Amino acid sequence: MDGYIGIGVFFVITLIFPFLALIPARLLQPRQPTPEKLIPYECGVDTIGKNNVQFHIGYFMYALVFLLFDIETVFLYPWAVKYGELGLFALVEMFVFVGILAVGLWYAWKKGALTWK
Amino acid sequence: MHNGILYLVTQDIREALLPIAGSEIIVNLTIMALGIALMFGLVTGSALIFTLLERKVCAFIQVRIGPNRVGPGGTLQSLADMLKLMSKEDIVPQGIDMWLWVLSPALIFVPSALIYAMFPFDDGVIFADVNIGLFLILAITSQSVLPFLMGGYASNSKYAMIGGMRTVAQMLAYEVPMVFALMGVVMLTGSLKMSAIVEAQTDVWFVVLQPLAFLIFMVAALVESNRPPFNIVEGESEIIAGPFTEYTGMRWALFFLAEFANLLSISIMTTTLFLGGWHGPEFLPGMVWFAIKVMIMVLVYQWIGWTFPRLRIDHMLTFGWKVLLPIALVNVLLTGIGIYVFNWL
Numbered sequence: 001m002d003g004y005i006g007i008g009v010f011f012v013i014t015l016i017f018p019f020l021a022l023i024p025a026r027l028l029q030p031r032q033p034t035p036e037k038l039i040p041y042e043c044g045v046d047t048i049g050k051n052n053v054q055f056h057i058g059y060f061m062y063a064l065v066f067l068l069f070d071i072e073t074v075f076l077y078p079w080a081v082k083y084g085e086l087g088l089f090a091l092v093e094m095f096v097f098v099g100i101l102a103v104g105l106w107y108a109w110k111k112g113a114l115t116w117k
Numbered sequence: 118m119h120n121g122i123l124y125l126v127t128q129d130i131r132e133a134l135l136p137i138a139g140s141e142i143i144v145n146l147t148i149m150a151l152g153i154a155l156m157f158g159l160v161t162g163s164a165l166i167f168t169l170l171e172r173k174v175c176a177f178i179q180v181r182i183g184p185n186r187v188g189p190g191g192t193l194q195s196l197a198d199m200l201k202l203m204s205k206e207d208i209v210p211q212g213i214d215m216w217l218w219v220l221s222p223a224l225i226f227v228p229s230a231l232i233y234a235m236f237p238f239d240d241g242v243i244f245a246d247v248n249i250g251l252f253l254i255l256a257i258t259s260q261s262v263l264p265f266l267m268g269g270y271a272s273n274s275k276y277a278m279i280g281g282m283r284t285v286a287q288m289l290a291y292e293v294p295m296v297f298a299l300m301g302v303v304m305l306t307g308s309l310k311m312s313a314i315v316e317a318q319t320d321v322w323f324v325v326l327q328p329l330a331f332l333i334f335m336v337a338a339l340v341e342s343n344r345p346p347f348n349i350v351e352g353e354s355e356i357i358a359g360p361f362t363e364y365t366g367m368r369w370a371l372f373f374l375a376e377f378a379n380l381l382s383i384s385i386m387t388t389t390l391f392l393g394g395w396h397g398p399e400f401l402p403g404m405v406w407f408a409i410k411v412m413i414m415v416l417v418y419q420w421i422g423w424t425f426p427r428l429r430i431d432h433m434l435t436f437g438w439k440v441l442l443p444i445a446l447v448n449v450l451l452t453g454i455g456i457y458v459f460n461w462l
Contacts, residue, residue: 003245003246003247004245004247006149006152006234006244006245007231007234007235007244007245007247007253009149009153010153010156010230010231010234010244010245011227011231013153013157014226014227014230014231015223015227017157017226017230018222018223018226018371019223021367021370021371021374022367022368022371024203025202025203025204025207025366025367026207026367028203028204029203029204029205029206029207029366029367030206031206031207032206033208033209037208038208038209038210038211039210039211040210040211040212040272040273040274040275040277040363041210041274041276041357041362041363042274042275042276047274047275059282059285059286062286062289062290062434062438063285063286063289065438066289066290066292066293069293069442070292070293070296073293073296073297073300076300076449077252077300077303077309080300080303080304081303081307081308081309082307083304083307083453083456084304084307084456084460085307087457087460088457090453090457091453091454091457094449094450094453095450098446098449098450101446102443102446105442105443105446109438109439114434114435114438114439115435116430116431116434116435
């Protein structure tokens with residue numbers, strides 16, 4: 001349990017640290033905003049059209065496939081830890097589980113979810 | 118039972134403090150504070166050194182001299198850079214999402230620094246040796262996707278938005294092969310504890326038993342930390358600086374700090390998981406061996422970064438999903454069969 005308390009304290013300090021780094025910078029830096037300076041950067045010209053551009057579905061498919069695979073890996077890790085002790089059962093289990101993963105990957109591949117459009 | 122130098126020093130401090138402080142809790146808190154201070158010193162100090170090292174290595178590979186004006190041989194260059202970044206105007210562009218925009222550079226530092234708590238630097242020298250160490254490291258590093266997306270979305274700039282989306286796509290594509298590659302290491306060790314993983318490499322380093330996993334991990338680690346040749350995120354020739362486009366001064370420096378903290382942490386992870394951690398011949402202490410291996414890995418990662426041209430985003434995603442992931446799955450199968458046959462013999 002000690003370790004987790006340490007990590008918790010560490011986490012809080014990593015959250016505070018960036019703001020501590022910003023304070024001395026705040027004292028040193030000038031601030032003279034002009035309207036031109038505050039325009040979002042677009043290669044030196046005024047921005048054209050809306051800035052919050054919409055994105056095509058390609059990104060979404062990648063994210064969806066990732067979600068499925070990542071959940072599967074979470075399930076595989078406890079199995080990997082106990083692999084040495086379980087013997088033949090773990091070996092058979094492995095072929096079943098990796099087989100399911102391979103079929104899933106093959107399906108996503110054939111459906112074109114892994115192709116950049 | 119442990120004989121790491123820092124571990125023995127810690128024990129001496131503990132014994133010296135106990136009569137003064139009176140209670141166990143105060144002593145533990147003091148040691149914890151010392152550990153955190155050391156870790157932050159390591160992260161920020163290494164960033165200062167690596168900015169210079171990066172430019173020197175880059176210059177060496179491109180047959181240039183590199184920075185040589187500030188201080189003897191350019192050694193004070195990173196201090197000058199730091200002062201310059203601190204005194205730079207902090208521009209807050211119009212139309213931004215204030216909360217997300219301010220939080221993004223702050224939050225990017227958290228996962229980069231927090232994983233140092235789980236790294237074994239020497240025998241017994243580990244800040245928090247928890248029983249799910251490796252899994253916790255993977256969980257924390259995968260959070261570093263969010264600040265990029267936040268920064269990209271909040272900046273109200275097209276380049277930042279595209280950069281943020283690309284970061285997410287690339288990090289997701291390479292996280293899966295990386296997690297699968299490390300599964301081989303876990304199967305051989307039978308534990309997720311970082312100290313146990315190093316302990317299991319006393320006789321044979323895992324780079325010998327898991328060469329495929331080692332290569333997959335190296336590629337995936339470069340992608341996850343946005344190092345060149347995979348720094349699509351800030352591909353200067355395409356999308357300016359990606360999610361960092363609208364950030365200036367100290368806020369931008371925080372992204373930079375996280376990047377160098379990541380360079381050190383992927384080198385430490387490679388060393389710990391595949392190159393035997395602090396193990397080495399007896400004539401040097403474990404910590405020195407650890408430092409040597411980590412520095413070699415830092416130089417190797419920089420060497421790779423400055424040798425290969427940057428990849429295109431669609432090529433990279435295709436490589437991650439269609440090449441690395443099947444290889445990583447095969448690696449899990451081979452490791453499983455290998456361990457079974459080895460136990461059966």
